[in-house]
Amino acid sequence: MNAAATKPANIEALVLRLRHRGAVVFVDGAEVEATLRGRLLQGEHDFTSRIAVGERVAVAHKPEGWVIEGVLPRRSALSRTRRVTHQEQVLVANLDRAFFMLSLAQPDFRPHLIDRLLIAADRGGFEGVLLFTKTDLVTDRSAFEDWAQLYRGLGVKVIFVSTATGEGVEAVRVMMQAGVSVVAGQSGVGKSTLLNALQPGLGLVTAEISPKWGKGRHTTTASSLHAFVGGGWLADTPGVRSFSLPRLETHEVSAYFSEFLRFAPNCRFAACTHLHEPDCGVKTAVEDGGIDERRYEGYLRIVEGVEEEQE
Numbered sequence: 001m002n003a004a005a006t007k008p009a010n011i012e013a014l015v016l017r018l019r020h021r022g023a024v025v026f027v028d029g030a031e032v033e034a035t036l037r038g039r040l041l042q043g044e045h046d047f048t049s050r051i052a053v054g055e056r057v058a059v060a061h062k063p064e065g066w067v068i069e070g071v072l073p074r075r076s077a078l079s080r081t082r083r084v085t086h087q088e089q090v091l092v093a094n095l096d097r098a099f100f101m102l103s104l105a106q107p108d109f110r111p112h113l114i115d116r117l118l119i120a121a122d123r124g125g126f127e128g129v130l131l132f133t134k135t136d137l138v139t140d141r142s143a144f145e146d147w148a149q150l151y152r153g154l155g156v157k158v159i160f161v162s163t164a165t166g167e168g169v170e171a172v173r174v175m176m177q178a179g180v181s182v183v184a185g186q187s188g189v190g191k192s193t194l195l196n197a198l199q200p201g202l203g204l205v206t207a208e209i210s211p212k213w214g215k216g217r218h219t220t221t222a223s224s225l226h227a228f229v230g231g232g233w234l235a236d237t238p239g240v241r242s243f244s245l246p247r248l249e250t251h252e253v254s255a256y257f258s259e260f261l262r263f264a265p266n267c268r269f270a271a272c273t274h275l276h277e278p279d280c281g282v283k284t285a286v287e288d289g290g291i292d293e294r295r296y297e298g299y300l301r302i303v304e305g306v307e308e309e310q311e
């Protein structure tokens with residue numbers, strides 16, 4: 001019997017790049033062009049709202065070629081919120097982790113970005129991993145170790161990295177070899193140098209995060225996934241605002257500060273914002289050392305909508 005006469009079984013594929021009415025997908029170990037089945041296009045003015053890079057899709061090999069028959073549920077998403085319309089646009093679906101790079105020097109260490117970045121990761125459903133880079137440029141690490149300890153205590157992975165000495169590079173490689181990762185950080189922290197050390201010639205456009213939050217240059221290139229040597233995928237994604245937060249209500253912000261939850265039951269008021277109320281369990285814990293002051297300050301910065309100024 002002719003193989004084409006049997007009903008082709010759907011196979012799972014990964015969307016690497018978007019195309020007009022279709023995508024380049026990774027299936028059976030190869031990159032192929034696939035077209036979106038008509039019903040997936042119906043009612044769509046902009047097909048990118050239906051599938052995104054990183055999407056898991058069901059494809060079938062038809063006589064006319066590969067066809068995307070369906071879209072599997074998303075586990076996570078890196079989204080960008082449009083500034084004026086507040087619409088969310090998915091840049092990378094099913095992202096597993098973001099490596100947030102902060103240099104210890106040149107440019108100066110900017111720990112005040114960390115809380116926002118971790119909330120963005122939490123909201124998106126992916127892991128935020130902190131890379132403290134350019135360790136070779138500092139002689140005394142104690143202050144940075146202290147920050148690392150704070151976040152490790154909250155369950156966040158923190159890796160010290162130097163492409164000059166090779167410190168931490170293998171640890172990053174091992175993590176990148178599973179799932180889909182993205183690399184982000186302020187300009188100059190060493191994103192391109194690290195990616196080049198991990199895989200020469202990859203040539204990704206990495207996400208630049210401006211210290212003046214959300215005010216940076218906004219690029220419009222489309223996202224794409226690139227195979228990482230030894231397994232895994234690296235997302236190439238535009239936009240300094242990829243990790244910006246929409247305006248959050250105070251109670252939404254505090255929910256992301258997981259270590260506050262243990263002390264909130266001690267607040268006199270059930271709806272305590274931990275800002276100006278008397279008998280606040282969270283503020284008391286900050287005074288007693290049960291909550292790190294740096295995290296409480298981070299909370300205030302976000303609640304009060306403080307822009308991360310140039311320091």
Ligand SMILES: Nc1nc2c(ncn2[C@@H]2O[C@H](COP(=O)(O)OP(=O)(O)O)[C@@H](O)[C@H]2O)c(=O)[nH]1
Binds near residue numbers: 135190191206
């Ligand atoms: N000393 C030192 N310099 C580094 C390191 N990583 C990158 N650099 C330098 O920092 C500058 C900015 O690096 P680049 O990778 O372009 O940063 P990007 O803007 O984040 O992509 C370049 O001059 C690099 O050579 C490092 O680990 N140690």
Ligand SMILES: [Mg+2]
Binds near residue numbers: 192193206
């Ligand atoms: Mg670069």
Ligand SMILES: [Zn+2]
Binds near residue numbers: 264267268272275283
């Ligand atoms: Zn309180």
